[in-house]
Amino acid sequence: MFDNIISVLPEIQIAFGETLYMLVITVGFAVLLGLPLGTILYYSRPGSVIKAPILNALLNGIVNLIRSFPFLILMVAIIPITRLIVGTSIGTTAATVPMVIGAVPYFARFVEQSLLEVNRGIIEAAESMGANHFQIIWKVLFSEARSGIASSITIITVSFLSYSAVAGMVGGGGIGDFAIRYGYYRYQMDVMIFTIVIIIIFVQILQFTGNYFVRKLDKRL
Amino acid sequence: MIVLNDVSKTFDTPSGPLQAIVSASLEIEKSDIYGIIGFSGAGKSTLLRTINLLEKPDKGTVLLEGDDLTQLPRQQLLKKRMKTAMVFQHFNLLTNRTVFNNVSLPLEISGYPKKQRKERILECLEIVDLLDKVNEYPTKLSGGQKQRVAIARALANNPKVLLCDEPTSAVDPQTKESILYYLKQINEKLGITIVIVTHEMNVVKSICHKVAVMEKGTIVEKFHMNDKSYKPLTNISKILLGESNPVIESEVVYV
Ligand SMILES: Nc1ncnc2c1ncn2[C@@H]1O[C@H](COP(=O)(O)OP(=O)(O)O)[C@@H](O)[C@H]1O
Ligand SMILES: [Mg+2]
Numbered sequence: 001m002f003d004n005i006i007s008v009l010p011e012i013q014i015a016f017g018e019t020l021y022m023l024v025i026t027v028g029f030a031v032l033l034g035l036p037l038g039t040i041l042y043y044s045r046p047g048s049v050i051k052a053p054i055l056n057a058l059l060n061g062i063v064n065l066i067r068s069f070p071f072l073i074l075m076v077a078i079i080p081i082t083r084l085i086v087g088t089s090i091g092t093t094a095a096t097v098p099m100v101i102g103a104v105p106y107f108a109r110f111v112e113q114s115l116l117e118v119n120r121g122i123i124e125a126a127e128s129m130g131a132n133h134f135q136i137i138w139k140v141l142f143s144e145a146r147s148g149i150a151s152s153i154t155i156i157t158v159s160f161l162s163y164s165a166v167a168g169m170v171g172g173g174g175i176g177d178f179a180i181r182y183g184y185y186r187y188q189m190d191v192m193i194f195t196i197v198i199i200i201i202f203v204q205i206l207q208f209t210g211n212y213f214v215r216k217l218d219k220r221l
Numbered sequence: 222m223i224v225l226n227d228v229s230k231t232f233d234t235p236s237g238p239l240q241a242i243v244s245a246s247l248e249i250e251k252s253d254i255y256g257i258i259g260f261s262g263a264g265k266s267t268l269l270r271t272i273n274l275l276e277k278p279d280k281g282t283v284l285l286e287g288d289d290l291t292q293l294p295r296q297q298l299l300k301k302r303m304k305t306a307m308v309f310q311h312f313n314l315l316t317n318r319t320v321f322n323n324v325s326l327p328l329e330i331s332g333y334p335k336k337q338r339k340e341r342i343l344e345c346l347e348i349v350d351l352l353d354k355v356n357e358y359p360t361k362l363s364g365g366q367k368q369r370v371a372i373a374r375a376l377a378n379n380p381k382v383l384l385c386d387e388p389t390s391a392v393d394p395q396t397k398e399s400i401l402y403y404l405k406q407i408n409e410k411l412g413i414t415i416v417i418v419t420h421e422m423n424v425v426k427s428i429c430h431k432v433a434v435m436e437k438g439t440i441v442e443k444f445h446m447n448d449k450s451y452k453p454l455t456n457i458s459k460i461l462l463g464e465s466n467p468v469i470e471s472e473v474v475y476v
Contacts, residue, residue: 124313125307128273129302139326143318219317
């Protein structure tokens with residue numbers, strides 16, 4: 001009765017590997033680029049630490065612009081950019097380009113939001129100690145906002161697991177794409193359900209791990 | 222030690238410019254405990270914050286040991302701030318750092334030699350009798366204990382001046398006494414100059430040598446607490462110098 005499932009197991013394994021690959025690259029870049037971007041957004045906000053209204057308006061505009069694209073449209077719209085970066089617009093690596101472009105501003109907003117929750121008084125205390133900007137960001141903002149940032153990483157990982165299914169549209173592969181191909185186009189309900197169960201378990205593990213770190217990093221309770 | 226010369230500060234607010242400080246001049250000598258008292262909104266905090274230039278005055282000069290802070294390049298200003306530590310009403314401790322690591326922060330910022338940090342941190346915590354809380358996180362501490370950690374943190378870089386903004390206004394009356402006791406000790410034993418902003422008469426009465434009274438952004442009078450010949454001008458100073466009756470006192474204290 002599990003014939004269908006057993007016969008596609010190797011393919012599921014490959015698809016799962018592709019999903020992991022897309023997620024690691026996407027989340028990796030989101031953190032690498034979104035963390036500084038979100039920090040600059042916070043830092044240059046009116047009434048925040050430094051006065052840079054033009055820079056702030058510019059970055060805000062770019063972030064809003066990218067975030068207003070529905071993911072599917074973003075993916076198609078940036079095909080030329082994808083070609084430029086990875087040489088092709090088809091395949092798993094190509095699919096990660098729109099994912100990264102979508103994830104960076106998304107994560108940057110989360111970072112900005114987490115930093116906004118840091119008590120102003122603490123920043124002022126650091127300023128009164130003679131801290132420079134780098135020290136304020138590194139030793140105070142990131143330290144105080146770390147559980148919020150960990151929680152944001154969890155959220156974007158889960159969100160982009162779901163977006164990675166759309167990546168199948170450009171031959172990106174992955175577990176979501178696999179579920180659509182077998183379950184939807186080939187009417188293999190059992191394979192579809194099996195795949196969905198895998199995705200559910202994966203999301204649970206991600207969320208559980210995320211929550212664990214969020215709790216561990218937060219010393220306010 | 223500290224000389225404020227004709228300092229003014231105006232804030233731009235949605236409802237128009239707000240003159241928070243109007244031509245304030247002040248001289249604080251080494252080892253003074255100098256009180257700045259006034260009602261809420263009088264401009265006390267803003268004035269205190271001009272001393273380490275957290276608030277940049279629009280006009281006037283801020284001299285710290287002869288250097289005009291308003292003219293210093295940022296790098297040198299940061300160096301000066303390491304020697305003018307601040308204590309806040311709401312403590313402002315880092316919630317994700319232990320007591321030990323909170324006191325460590327100013328040392329990390331100033332680049333204090335790593336090998337000697339631990340010793341210095343414990344020294345400071347000993348001054349405020351908190352050696353038993355070294356590894357606690359701030360959430361586990363009472364208000365008074367948090368303020369003592371904040372004082373230890375302020376002492377870490379061997380400051381010349383301690384700027385205190387309502388340091389006893391968020392703690393209960395008994396704790397108040399203990400905080401004032403530690404401040405007094407620090408002033409007497411370490412010779413650190415203390416500037417203390419408060420709206421509470423008893424704070425000034427119990428530890429200040431000199432006091433400035435602020436009203437609506439202006440310093441309306443300055444005097445020595447032990448100057449018997451001084452003729453007080455305001456209700457606040459009348460009470461401080463014991464000329465007024467205690468009924469009014471309680472009214473004024475907690476407005
Ligand atoms: N950053 C700021 N922006 C606008 N107005 C401010 C700012 N800081 C203080 N003020 C205003 O300046 C006045 C003096 O404030 P403050 O110095 O905090 O008074 P105090 O400490 O005596 O209560 C108040 O009217 C306050 O609203
Ligand atoms: Mg105040």
